[in-house]
Each structure stands twice: as structure tokens, then as C-alpha cells.
Amino acid sequence: DSGVTQTPKHLITATGQRVTLRCSPRSGDLSVYWYQQSLDQGLQFLIQYYNGEERAKGNILERFSAQQFPDLHSELNLSSLELGDSALYFCASSVLAGVTDTQYFGPGTRLTVL
Amino acid sequence: AQSVTQLDSQVPVFEEAPVELRCNYSSSVSVYLFWYVQYPNQGLQLLLKYLSGSTLVKGINGFEAEFNKSQTSFHLRKPSVHISDTAEYFCAVSETGGYQKVTFGTGTKLQVIP
Numbered sequence: 001d002s003g004v005t006q007t008p009k010h011l012i013t014a015t016g017q018r019v020t021l022r023c024s025p026r027s028g029d030l031s032v033y034w035y036q037q038s039l040d041q042g043l044q045f046l047i048q049y050y051n052g053e054e055r056a057k058g059n060i061l062e063r064f065s066a067q068q069f070p071d072l073h074s075e076l077n078l079s080s081l082e083l084g085d086s087a088l089y090f091c092a093s094s095v096l097a098g099v100t101d102t103q104y105f106g107p108g109t110r111l112t113v114l
Numbered sequence: 115a116q117s118v119t120q121l122d123s124q125v126p127v128f129e130e131a132p133v134e135l136r137c138n139y140s141s142s143v144s145v146y147l148f149w150y151v152q153y154p155n156q157g158l159q160l161l162l163k164y165l166s167g168s169t170l171v172k173g174i175n176g177f178e179a180e181f182n183k184s185q186t187s188f189h190l191r192k193p194s195v196h197i198s199d200t201a202e203y204f205c206a207v208s209e210t211g212g213y214q215k216v217t218f219g220t221g222t223k224l225q226v227i228p
Contacts, residue, residue: 043218099208100165105157
């Protein structure tokens with residue numbers, strides 16, 4: 001158990017809908033990262049927040065957005081969902097902001113868009 | 115831009131035999147290198163990382179990797195594998211400057227045969 005929690009574990013929804021994925025980092029970690037893992041695209045970095053501020057952006061679509069709240073939990077919002085958004089979404093956390101800091105991954109949320 | 119190539123999508127190996135999982139990277143600047151393991155239905159876990167210094171890096175679970183700058187490689191090795199090593203292994207790279215975004219390879223599935 002990495003100490004990172006993600007809810008829900010599974011999510012099934014329809015095209016055009018909007019969903020919110022939630023992540024609680026390990027106690028004491030200030031950084032939260034979001035990743036997407038799909039058969040087509042592999043594992044891709046989406047976005048990083050550090051202590052409430054956006055720190056780095058990867059291949060995140062404009063239909064997707066994220067935020068980190070004062071209690072350091074983070075939410076990833078996915079809107080106007082398409083079939084291709086079906087994937088496993090991971091959250092990771094680390095103490096500091098740099099990539100050299102070890103990231104601890106949650107178990108993931110499996111999103112299925114029908 | 116940085117990139118990672120994992121040459122083998124699947125590697126079958128008998129239990130107690132040695133294994134090498136290959137990883138090559140491309141970058142115009144200096145890099146950090148990582149190996150992660152993903153067990154079935156779980157998130158990723160850091161095995162080891164190369165930041166600087168000794169080119170031979172030892173990680174958890176008896177794994178080690180060697181950074182070879184001239185060949186732009188970071189191959190992962192274990193002298194004797196166990197059934198419990200059956201998992202997918204991801205090599206990743208990040209440039210040392212800038213936003214330090216991590217780019218992952220496509221993964222290598224290690225199947226240990228009893």
C-alpha cells in the first residue's frame with residue numbers, strides 16, 4: 001500500500017458526460033501528479049500540482065482539468081468524454097516538486113466510456 | 115524532446131535464470147532515468163533511479179541497472195528471477211532542467227516460467 005488513495009476504483013459512463021476523479025496524497029506529500037494509461041497511448045503524464053499550484057503540464061487535453069485543494073487532495077475533471085478517454089488514470093504523490101523525488105502511485109481509477 | 119524505447123514488449127524467462135530488460139533513451143540534454151514495476155491490477159512502484167554519480171544503480175527486489183551514456187541505454191538486470199517478479203516494467207526518462215516532465219516507455223512484460 002503506497003498510502004495514496006484514489007476514488008472511485010471503477011467508473012462507467014457514456015460519451016459526452018463529465019466525471020471527477022479524486023486523489024488523496026500520502027500524508028506530508030505536497031506534490032500530486034496525474035497520469036493516463038491506455039492501450040493506445042501507453043503511460044502519459046498529464047499534469048502536476050505542488051502545494052496548490054500547477055507545476056508542470058504534459059499531454060493533457062483541453063477537455064480535462066485538475067486542481068489541488070488546500071487540504072492537498074486533488075481532483076481530475078474529464079468532460080465531453082469520448083470513447084478514446086477510456087483508460088486507467090493514476091495519481092501519484094511526492095514530498096517535493098522535483099522529478100528526482102520518489103513518486104508514490106495510487107491504485108488507479110479505471111474509466112470506461114461507452 | 116526526450117523519448118524512451120523499450121525494445122522488447124514481452125520477455126519470458128525461466129525461474130532462477132538471469133534477465134535483462136532493455137531500455138534506450140533519446141535526449142539532447144542530460145537526463146535522469148528511472149525503472150518502475152507494475153504488478154497486475156496495481157499502480158507503479160519505483161524500482162530504481164539514476165540521478166548522477168555511479169553508473170551502476172541498485173534497486174529494490176535485487177534489481178540493478180547500468181547507465182551507459184555513449185550507448186544512451188539504461189538496461190535493467192536481475193541475476194536470478196522469481197515467480198513474484200512477473201510484472202510489467204517501465205523505463206522512464208526526464209531531462210534534468212526545465213519542467214522535468216517524465217516520459218515513459220511502452221513497457222516490457224516479464225513472464226517468469228516455473
